[in-house]
Amino acid sequence: MKEIITKRSSNPDAKCSSSSVQSTPEIEKKYVHRVYDAIAPHFSATRFAKWPKVSTFLHNLPSGSVVLDAGCGNGKYLGLNPDCFFIGCDISAPLIQICSDRGHEVLVADAVNLPYRSGYGDAAISIAVLHHLSTEDRRRKAIDELVRVVKVGGHVLITVWAVEQEDGSLLNKWTPLTRKYLEEWIGPGSPRVRSASAVTLESIPETEVSVGNQEGKDCVVGSENGGGNDKQQEYFVPWHLPYHRAEVSGASAGAVENGLARKDDSKGAIVYDRYYHVFGQGELESLVSGMKNAVIVDQFYDKSNWCVILEKTSWGKNNTLSGQFYD
Structure with missing residues (x-):
């Protein structure tokens, strides 16, 4: 397998501008990270049903696609399409251990700083993750990362909890x-x-x-x-x-x-x-509307979730690859 973890551009301005976004707020450490670490086995035992919309997205991908699942949880979507190659990551080490024990290719990683080289995947998914990020800047940065790590023409599926709950x-x-x-x-x-x-x-x-x-x-x-x-x-x-x-x-x-x-x-x-942070109608679209290297190709409400599918249209100015990654 090709190297997927890499150092990115050492542009000092880029590091400075993103440092506060990549610093995890205490509320996330305490009420997201530590909680999921504590409840991981019980949480995993309740997470087995696949959402039809996510399953459709994954089964419609071309054979041989590399799929990156950012915030994979217990890995219920990893390997769902047997014709694709899946790589998962999650901030919770106990959940990643569960995935690893099931034979999945996974690693511990932060959604706002994905450890994959730019353009590595053919598609990416972020299922019920962004609503755990406590600032708008961090939510936008997580979306930027999802787009960065897929190829031009690649698709990204994002789902978040809606404030407009069916129940x-x-x-x-x-x-x-x-x-x-x-x-x-x-x-x-x-x-x-x-x-x-x-x-x-x-x-x-x-x-x-x-x-x-x-x-x-x-x-x-x-x-x-x-x-x-x-x-x-x-x-x-x-x-x-x-x-x-x-x-x-x-x-x-x-x-x-x-x-x-x-x-x-x-x-x-x-x-x-x-x-x-539950999303209001139009809020998820507003986070991606200003992106210059991706467009919304579908948006919908499904089972009390707001969802979008993005297509990467070009390399962003911060998503260029150094020559060592071309082969």
Whole structure:
């Protein structure tokens, strides 16, 4: 197999401009990375069904295509098309270990700094990943990376959770972020949550959270939204790890003591909160509309997700390859 991990251009200006974007905010470290590391086996056990739209995208790729799955989780899409070659990456080492144990070609990597040479893949997918990135700049950088690593003419499929959920009652089970968590974000493009409430996470029982009226419509709390709405979009979404799971051991006890998780005896589970920025209508398209080296070839709403398919049209000015990669 050709070398896929490489050093990129040493342009000092490029490094300077991207350093803050590539520095992981504490809220992602605590409420995304550490959570998925803790729940990896249980999460994997619940993730086996393939979305039809993703399956269609992968099965329509030409035979022999190299497919890069950025944020592959437990690898449920890796190898889905037996005529293609799949390489997966994820920020969670325990999830990557699960993929490796299943025989997949994987590595630990960050979505905003993919370790592949430019133009390596024929296609790339990012399924339910971007909504875990806590700033607009980081979400845009992750999209730039997906486009960078595919060839001209290659396609990229991106899906994210939508604030417009088909089951509006789900929002009542999520905890909206308040002013307390503004300090968790760093750098430009940080979410601007303007809640009049002084409520904190610890004071909101999960079953009593209410962010909408009786018809399930969202109340106006306010946050960034490229789609032009002013709805609440920053949430903690609970993950219930049953007491009987093997993962509930000393590590989970430590997580409770450190405030990463909490016990819910009524449900017999350790509860971890995962950070989500749920996307409003038009927001995902707005992130890619200014790209000079890719165009949207399809966009759709599917199972409470906003989705786009991009086609790479040219090399961007920061996506050039040094001669050592041509053969």
